[in-house]
Amino acid sequence: MTLRVRVPATSANLGPGFDAFAVALPLLAEFELRPARAWKVDAADGVPDGEDNLLVVAARAVARAAGAELAAQHVEQRSAIPLARGLGSSAAAIVGGAVAANALLGEPLDRRSLLRVASEVEGHSDNVAAALYGGFTIALPDEAGPVAARIAFPADWRACLFIPGEPLETAKARGVLAAEVSRDDAVFNLAHAAALVAAIMRADGALLSLAMADRLHQPARTRLVPALGEIIGAARDAGAFGAALSGAGPSVLAVAPARLAARVVSAMEETAAAHGVGGRGRALRVRAAGAQAVKA
Numbered sequence: 592m593t594l595r596v597r598v599p600a601t602s603a604n605l606g607p608g609f610d611a612f613a614v615a616l617p618l619l620a621e622f623e624l625r626p627a628r629a630w631k632v633d634a635a636d637g638v639p640d641g642e643d644n645l646l647v648v649a650a651r652a653v654a655r656a657a658g659a660e661l662a663a664q665h666v667e668q669r670s671a672i673p674l675a676r677g678l679g680s681s682a683a684a685i686v687g688g689a690v691a692a693n694a695l696l697g698e699p700l701d702r703r704s705l706l707r708v709a710s711e712v713e714g715h716s717d718n719v720a721a722a723l724y725g726g727f728t729i730a731l732p733d734e735a736g737p738v739a740a741r742i743a744f745p746a747d748w749r750a751c752l753f754i755p756g757e758p759l760e761t762a763k764a765r766g767v768l769a770a771e772v773s774r775d776d777a778v779f780n781l782a783h784a785a786a787l788v789a790a791i792m793r794a795d796g797a798l799l800s801l802a803m804a805d806r807l808h809q810p811a812r813t814r815l816v817p818a819l820g821e822i823i824g825a826a827r828d829a830g831a832f833g834a835a836l837s838g839a840g841p842s843v844l845a846v847a848p849a850r851l852a853a854r855v856v857s858a859m860e861e862t863a864a865a866h867g868v869g870g871r872g873r874a875l876r877v878r879a880a881g882a883q884a885v886k887a
């Protein structure tokens with residue numbers, strides 16, 4: 592039996608929702624699993640291909656949580672998600688492994704349990720929540736494991752990405768963050784995060800343009816991402832409601848009305864090039880569907 596799993600890319604934070612917000616994007620990681628003697632993943636260069644591959648780690652964690660034995664698999668993968676660009680490639684592998692194991696074992700875990708296991712492997716819940724549920728998600732920490740609240744994204748808004756050619760490792764981008772924040776900054780972020788959710792629920796672009804601002808992570812990361820402020824400024828000048836670092840970076844996510852999306856993408860590309868930053872832009876719909884597994 593072959594199992595096919597598809598998992599979307601994700602863009603986390605959206606500015607103020609550090610480790611809490613993410614959207615699913617239609618850049619897919621696709622995995623094909625077949626029973627094998629030992630785990631083997633046809634992985635990209637530099638990515639472990641055996642039992643320490645994130646897909647395998649997550650699959651085995653699901654089996655442990657279900658108290659079940661999982662047979663080893665050979666995994667072929669095709670991924671449109673660029674690595675180490677702040678677009679959830681590790682979350683896609685983890686969610687792919689979790690969903691695959693659950694399907695192979697006869698669905699012993701519900702989606703919230705899969706979110707808990709995947710979050711434990713990833714270390715934070717935002718990307719894995721959107722990869723599992725699709726749409727826009729709020730990952731809410733809870734003593735019994737994270738909960739995801741999913742909200743549909745406005746149909747005539749687009750996610751405009753600028754994806755730099757140079758990668759940035761998430762661990763490095765988390766390493767520059769302060770351990771503590773001031774009360775002013777905490778209040779700033781909670782107000783902006785709440786406004787961002789209201790903007791999405793009401794499809795209110797004017798409110799989104801105020802809400803997509805952050806003081807918890809983006810200022811510290813700015814020095815790791817060349818021309819970040821200029822690219823965000825160019826997106827806004829071209830008509831985006833707002834723009835922010837995508838996840839831990841270095842990609843930039845702008846949210847724009849569909850009719851201005853191409854202009855926003857060009858403006859980000861041109862501004863990046865003018866500052867010597869190579870890369871390319873994409874205008875995408877937010878993907879409504881999360882991870883899917885199909886037995887063939």
Ligand code: HSE
Nearest residue numbers: 603609610717838839
């Ligand atoms: N919320 C995480 C961060 C996303 O900003 O570090 C990393 O993929």
